[in-house]
Amino acid sequence: MGDPHGVGVVGLGVVSRAYLKTLVDHPTVRVVAVADLDAARAVAAAATIPGTAAVSVERLLHHPDVATVLNLTIPAAHAEISDAAIDAGRNVYVEKPLTVTFPEGRSIIDRAVSAGVRVGCAPDTVLGTGTQTARAAIDDGLIGRPLSASAVLVTPGHERWHPDPDFYYAPGGGPLMDMGPYYISALIHLLGPVRAVIGAASQLRETRIIGSGPRLGQRIPVEVPTHVTGVLEHAGGALSTLTTSFDGVATTAAPIEVLGEEGTLAVPDPNTFDGEVRHLALGDPGWHTLAPRAGYVAAARGVGLIDLVRAAETRPPRASGEVALHVLDVMTALLRSAADGRRVELTTTVERPTPVPLTPAEEWRSAVAPEH
The missing domain is CATH 3.30.360.10 (Dihydrodipicolinate Reductase; domain 2)
Structure with a gap:
């Protein structure tokens, strides 16, 4: 598959531990850099990952070896970091929800289309x-x-x-x-x-x-x-x-x-x-x-990012930004409906993601896996 895909992680709170456990030793990706508002937390995280630098958010977004930004900030910061990464020409994978408002989520997807980059979003469970x-x-x-x-x-x-x-x-x-x-x-x-x-x-x-x-x-x-x-x-x-x-x-x-x-x-x-x-x-x-008949076996948080990287241009990522935008549309519409006391029609739709064939752990964790 060539060189591992470079990933930069922004936000090193509780959920980052689960992602890093999956990504750090995965041959498909390399965690190039980490950043956090708490610089000491970034330094501590980088110290546990060989070859990873603790840098500012701005430096991470423009790091020449970062192809995808993993956005693990709090929800209120999702839009700001994702927009900045897209504007820097990077793919983005975001912890859920995509953003806290639908207009922000719509903007992320539209920016990504214009920039020719991809957006993925949790959950990948x-x-x-x-x-x-x-x-x-x-x-x-x-x-x-x-x-x-x-x-x-x-x-x-x-x-x-x-x-x-x-x-x-x-x-x-x-x-x-x-x-x-x-x-x-x-x-x-x-x-x-x-x-x-x-x-x-x-x-x-x-x-x-x-x-x-x-x-x-x-x-x-x-x-x-x-x-x-x-x-x-x-x-x-x-x-x-x-x-x-x-x-x-x-x-x-x-x-x-x-x-x-x-x-x-x-x-x-x-x-x-x-x-x-x-x-x-x-x-x-x-x-x-x-009996299990489909899905990534023994999967863990981060498999959606791996799926995005391996999809390349052959198919949409299964944990895609488009699915996340539709989910956000559902949630914000439910809250509007509750506030207004009326039925609300959605403004988005999405194709059901491609199903995941039964994929043993040794396949999705390997350097070369069959693409479905």
């Missing part, structure tokens, strides 16, 4: 064997015509474990913008794009108390809805119900269920790459677990 096996089962007709789906996320809130949870409760945060991308991306892979939504939202408390770290016990303001629910009308006719909450304790509901004329699929947590896909056929006495 939907490329693992969990969601992909469920998709293969649907595409193979195992449940007949899909009629509807439910997607449910309930947690008491990230402030219980995150030492700096402020951004989860600031504009661009909340359960929908933070966790919704996993569930909505999975629903798009499973059932296709969304044409309209109806949403409702609430906020349980005005403040939250940090539960760990040096700020233990500190109160932070809540500026966004902390319980959002809605109906997604898919272009193919299926209806999905979505619930995302930072106000509940737990739920016994499956993360995602897809109902068809001839059966039901229970789909694992889309915040993970694998997990059991269970099937109940019409007339069967019980559920059966499907």
Whole structure:
């Protein structure tokens, strides 16, 4: 494949550790440089990666060996960093969500098209064997015509474990913008794009108390809805119900269920790459677990960036900016619907990404992998 693809990482918070664990030893890419507003954090990260330089954001964006910028900043900074990278002629791969507002997201995609560069965006968890096996089962007709789906996320809130949870409760945060991308991306892979939504939202408390770290016990303001629910009308006719909450304790509901004329699929947590896909056929006495039949095996965060690099110009990346923009359109439309009390039609659509064939870990982790 020639020289490894040069990557520069901007933002070295908690999520960067998962990405770097995948990317640092992968033969397809080389982490050339890292940058963070906290220069000491960048120096500390670079010290653990041979041949990687700790530099300013500006230097990283114009580093001659950086072909793709991995944007792991907080959501409020996604647009600024992504736009600057695109303007510097770099591809961009962004942590979810693409941006905190739809106009910013639209601008990123339009800039990239004009500049002739590519945009990828998390989540890439939907490329693992969990969601992909469920998709293969649907595409193979195992449940007949899909009629509807439910997607449910309930947690008491990230402030219980995150030492700096402020951004989860600031504009661009909340359960929908933070966790919704996993569930909505999975629903798009499973059932296709969304044409309209109806949403409702609430906020349980005005403040939250940090539960760990040096700020233990500190109160932070809540500026966004902390319980959002809605109906997604898919272009193919299926209806999905979505619930995302930072106000509940737990739920016994499956993360995602897809109902068809001839059966039901229970789909694992889309915040993970694998997990059991269970099937109940019409007339069967019980559920059966499907063997993995599609997806990147034993995948980890960063596989979406690897997929983008290997796609080159042969196909769109599966964790693409276009999918992320459509997800952002869904989320912002749900919030508008909740605020205005009306059905909202989306302004974007997207093709279902190319399915991922069952790809053993040794293949996607290798220097040369078959391109599908």
